Amino acid sequence: MYSNIILSRRWPQFTCICRSLTTVEGQKLPQSSKSTDGISPPPRIHRNPTDILQALSATVGRDPTAAHFKYHDDPYLIPLSNFRKRSYALSAEAGRKAAAWVRDEHAVWFTTREWDPPSKIKTPYFNADPRIDAYAPKPIYNDESKVTEEDLKYTISNALLEDSIKVFQLLGGTDTINDDLKLNFLQLLCFCNEKEPDSLEWLEENWFSANTRERQLTTWKVGGLADKIFASLEPKTPEAYCALILGMAKHYQAERAYALTQEAIEKGIPLSTNVFNALLGCVGFMKEGTALRTEELKKLLSQMAQLDLTPNDKTLSACLRSVSAWGSGKMLQQFALQIVTEFRNLGIEPGLAAYYHLLCLFCKERGPRVDILSDILNNLEKREKLIPKEPTDTNFFITAMGVCNDHLQNYKMAERLHALLMKGDNYKLVGDAYKESIYYRHLVTVACRHAPFEKTTEILDTLVPNVYVPEPSVMEEIIKTLEIAGAGERLAQAWSQLVVFGVAKRVKLVERLLNAMCSCYDHQSDEVKANMRTAACDILKYGQRTQEDGGPIATDTLRTPMPKLSANAVTNVLQLCSDVKDNAAPEWEVVFEGLQKLRKSEAAGVPSNPQTLANVAQKATAAGKLGVAAAAVQYLAENGFEEAIAASVETLAAMLNRPREDIEAMLQQKTADLDQSLHPSAFAVVEAYNLAKTGVGSSNMEASNNSTSSESDSDTTSDDE
């Protein structure tokens, strides 16, 4: 019905198309334009289909306040700790893997339509038009499959190694296949060393195993399928030689690769630059000792010159890779610089990988400080664009930042490096998520140690927590920096960050934080002080809360039981929390709880500054919290601190509002007489005085203890010591 288009209505459109066809496509477009009327359209620029998209995306930078795009944008699903980041990313990938398994297992259902008429049900059907291969199930090859050379071509071009070996065997091995295909197959085998390469689809899993993968071991399979195919090739083409030597050199079968190279040279077979690059990379496997190795390297390079092979940037990085792997020392460093100069003369600038190897060679952890990085940065900053060429390129930024942090300890340099990474499209050179986190670990550490405080906070505010979550060691650095700068507000926030990042159970960190809070508590504004007190209260309660969640019995059987805070840390909490004048403030409850903790020895060790506790007693008395004061003095007396006597006198003086002389006179009296006349809390202090004086508690110590706690404002009853 709609097919018979009424032409008259479409006529303007049609003419328009015709006109455009004749004018734009038909006309010759001006190349070097010299037009008659003075208006010259610029020459046509050919665009790729994705160019506009890339231009658009270049206008939008990364938003540091949003989570990485692999996470779902929902408050419940945004990860805030390193553990969660990893587990969420892996979970999503596990789900995708499960789906891929279902697809491969039931491939038939994904290409046929159940609802088609019965005659068509089994006909393969592809929903997408044009068909997208990535969504189509992969063909399965087993012993019964009927295969052709097309299948072999398909498996080779898609790098399906196991499948291609299967198809190759099904086709009848080396005899039946033509030489072209055999060569392709040989190249695939040499590249992968007859082992299925890691799938590029499962990125998250790959970066988990990435650390263990890069080992320089001789893994080449001697007498494997590749060798057999090479033997069956007749005549042996240069490509075949190159493929086999490259494969051997790549998998560190150096001696055979060398022997084969010599054989090829003797036979007059032309070799490629890549072959020599690979050989240069495994010189270390041929010779022992630096001198012999450098000799060998030079020999190879001169051999290249004899064979008229032009070296490229990969030659340079292969040389440097070898040199940096041999160790360190002045001689090697000089040699490496010689190589770089030599290549500069040839017009080859070192790439990121070459610089990475140079950094490895020059900036050893315990070596003398060498500022090679500034030259490198000068050079790199001049370049318009950093183009990734080798997989090792992604190591550059993380190593360079490590050098800034450990070796040079220079924030200026780190800042320059970071600016370089953020420039243009360079961020993709940072590597995978693992490398990224190490990079930021170095950056944040160097910023904490050597940057002005404003810069540090700026960096922390942009990076934490979405781009980077600090590890415990880095968190400690941050706390140190905050302490030195006296940023009370940020220290109070740091506690909530510890909880969110899942490191609140690390006692060492928490104690560090409490120390920091105590040391810069005094010169804060009232509001900040209140925040810090709240944080301190929360720290003390945090341990209990997690214990209650697990249930009272389960705490001991937990796999990682909550470790005890030290007595010093608890004292710090007490010091912070007791700084309130108000009688009804909730902090007093926490103080009392903390004291009970100390008395029940739930905290490890004894406090190193008992004077703090004496101060707590003073403040408590001043606020009218007699029970708390008594508990503090009692604790001092029970643990035999010298401060106990002075503290109890002071406290009593404040409690009874009498001068010290009177109190001292009163304390000389018999305890029994005082029992009736004094407030129970005051009496407890008298008891503590006696205990401290004589070392022996009076007979009714227990009773007084109980009375103290029942009298005290807190609702908890203390257990007896």
Place this chain on the structure above:
Amino acid sequence: MNIALAKLVQSISPKVQLLPWSPITSSQIHTSLPLCRIVSGKYRISKKRDKPLTYEMANPPHYIAHRKTWNSWNTSNIKGGLRRSETAIEDEFIRRFMSGTWHGLVCSEVIIKRQFNHIRVAAIVRRAVSPTKMYFLLGYSEELLANWLQCPVTLELQTVDSFQDVVFKYI
């Protein structure tokens, strides 16, 4: 019109001997009374007035494009649109797949938006399972639907604490 089609089918079937499992005979053609305008897409008030409705359910169909929008966004159903039946069936498949895979978690309509060859599936889910499990389901649904429909599929989920959060009113 449906009735007319039904008659058409009846008139065809005696002449052309169709196989018993043929799609024409096996699919039931739904015929409905003109009453549909009054009751379809609307919810009946319960006796105790405690039936929960989401915002989407609370607005009857004639409010589409005024107070609420469509559940499927595509260009198949406009004049001259392509792949009408395929789109409808795929959408139904996606809806069933979502409610089955996210079992008991989806608490809203599943909204399906198509742009070019990209399908975006939006829904509100309950936070009844851990985020880790949600990520597994996310990855699974996206990959499986993408392979089934052979085009990129993106899930755009939002989470709510409980079903109560999406209740707009009780009738």
